[in-house]
Amino acid sequence: MNNKRSEVSGAVIRRLPRYYRCLLRLEEQGTVKISSRELARIMDLTASQIRQDLNCFGGFGQQGYGYSVSALKEEIARILGLDGRKKMILLGAGNLGKAIVGSLDFEGSGFDLMAIFDTNEWVVGSEIREYPVISTDKLEDFCHEHHPEAAILCIPQEGAELLVPQLVELGVRSFLNFSHYDIDIEFSNVAVENVYIADSLMTLSYRAAALEEEQE
Structure with a gap:
């Protein structure tokens, strides 16, 4: 993780549940991978904004491949603390x-x-x-x-x-x-x-x- 949790802006934190819900829907629809541009279109954000948000917690995508929907969903779940009730x-x-x-x-x-x-x-x-x-x-x-x-x-x-x-x-x-x-x-x-x-x-x-x- 690049930043401590306390250093991440409130705006980024409030977008994380949106990312999680979106990725969950995509996974349920059978989507395996997605580019930052396509994810940005679905969420009405910019690809640059998505990359900046995710870079707060480490690099999760691969150049030329995009993001694994299931892997990114699990990473965001971990960041949000959803893996331990x-x-x-x-x-x-x-x-x-x-x-x-x-x-x-x-x-x-x-x-x-x-x-x-x-x-x-x-x-x-x-x-x-x-x-x-x-x-x-x-x-x-x-x-x-x-x-x-x-x-x-x-x-x-x-x-x-x-x-x-x-x-x-x-x-x-x-x-x-x-x-x-x-x-x-x-x-x-x-x-x-x-x-x-x-x-x-x-x-x-x-x-x-x-x-x-x-x-x-």
Whole structure:
């Protein structure tokens, strides 16, 4: 690997899952090899951009041959950490939590979801898919026993402010954060992926307005 992970730009990191999904589809379609130019056309990038991105992690192609689809897919899976699943818990069994559990492929994304936690006594003891819903009061005991490494926060900001320090103390170091609590400001030694749905809606609004202006 040419660069340390911490030296790779956020833009490159965010393109890696796109590469993986694209290569997975190509493999399923029976494609054996592909050139950077053809991959760029499919992904709406430039061949130069693809080569620069992949060179951050080493050279995977061969001059005059291109890329082996299966080999490159496996290399990107390794870079993304998909070859070793990390233990994960989810906090919040409300509508958002249920939607996340019902729609995400945890195993295919490098995680092993173990349990869901909630304060609502009406849902504690039930299951969402095959995952048990456990009282948040038992969070500390669960973490001591099972040692989860990651957590999804589908809870309000005030709940996150109370629980994140406890989770960090218990060894959780990665967060998929749907709350509006700025974890990475308070804790510099954790990995955080913030998901601001309202921001995405505003971005969509901007793009829709731009499209309208172009069509006038």
